[in-house]
Amino acid sequence: MSSKSLQRLSLAILMMTAAASGPKARADDTLYRDLGGRATLERIVDGAVAMWVTDARIAQTFDNLNLDRFKRRLTDQLCELAGGPCRYTGRNMYLTHKGLHLDIVEFNALVEDLQDAMNQVRVPFRTQNRLLAILAPMKRDIVTR
Amino acid sequence: MMPAYSFRVRLWSGATSVVIPILLAAGALAATSYHVSQRDRAFSLKAITVALGDVIHFDNNDDFIHQIYIESPDFNFDSKESYPGNSIDVTFAKRGTYFVRCHIHPKMSLEVTVE
Numbered sequence: 001m002s003s004k005s006l007q008r009l010s011l012a013i014l015m016m017t018a019a020a021s022g023p024k025a026r027a028d029d030t031l032y033r034d035l036g037g038r039a040t041l042e043r044i045v046d047g048a049v050a051m052w053v054t055d056a057r058i059a060q061t062f063d064n065l066n067l068d069r070f071k072r073r074l075t076d077q078l079c080e081l082a083g084g085p086c087r088y089t090g091r092n093m094y095l096t097h098k099g100l101h102l103d104i105v106e107f108n109a110l111v112e113d114l115q116d117a118m119n120q121v122r123v124p125f126r127t128q129n130r131l132l133a134i135l136a137p138m139k140r141d142i143v144t145r
Numbered sequence: 146m147m148p149a150y151s152f153r154v155r156l157w158s159g160a161t162s163v164v165i166p167i168l169l170a171a172g173a174l175a176a177t178s179y180h181v182s183q184r185d186r187a188f189s190l191k192a193i194t195v196a197l198g199d200v201i202h203f204d205n206n207d208d209f210i211h212q213i214y215i216e217s218p219d220f221n222f223d224s225k226e227s228y229p230g231n232s233i234d235v236t237f238a239k240r241g242t243y244f245v246r247c248h249i250h251p252k253m254s255l256e257v258t259v260e
Binding site (some may be wrong): 063064066069089098 | 187207209249
């Protein structure tokens with residue numbers, strides 16, 4: 001089985017388990033610290049965005065977008081979701097993405113590139129999965145096509 | 146006895162002091178409103194010419210958040226974020242040519258000429 005297939009399988013399992021359990025409030029910042037704090041999150045976001053804007057599957061989504069602003073917002077969001085001391089002030093995932101009309105292929109591209117970005121900064125596989133498990137339920141709001 | 150020409154000057158002076166403010170007021174009332182739409186991460190127009198004092202309503206008809214800003218030596222404007230369904234009103238009170246842009250979507254640009 002190829003690396004990409006493994007990633008997809010891993011993501012599918014995470015989505016099923018996350019959908020079953022639903023999002024939970026995190027009372028600690030363990031994941032945030034395990035990810036390496038805000039500095040590492042910024043590196044992850046930098047890496048992911050660099051891949052997204054050159055990934056033929058989703059590059060058009062980022063056309064005409066202020067990437068610095070986008071990176072700040074995404075870092076805030078990941079930081080908050082991981083239990084860090086940040087506050088995401090953007091709109092909810094449905095409103096943010098509905099005009100993009102994303103399909104499952106584009107969503108998978110986003111996730112795969114994010115995983116590659118986490119690999120680049122050597123985030124342990126189990127830590128990656130903990131973050132992805134939090135993000136996975138957002139699929140229903142992000143994929144609208 | 147007052148010379149005839151002096152009376153005419155006073156009459157003319159009095160008339161202008163009344164008429165000019167009325168004309169100015171009429172001019173102010175005649176300011177035109179324009180609507181420019183923000184849709185698909187673009188302005189509905191590339192350029193527009195307006196008169197001094199005219200107002201442009203920037204209507205967010207998009208699924209995305211927008212904002213607008215103008216940077217020039219004569220006129221600066223930097224709005225808050227405008228959510229879908231909202232509008233930003235800008236009165237152009239100085240003559241010149243301005244470029245209206247969006248911080249969120251850098252390729253959005255509208256050239257406004259104020260005559």
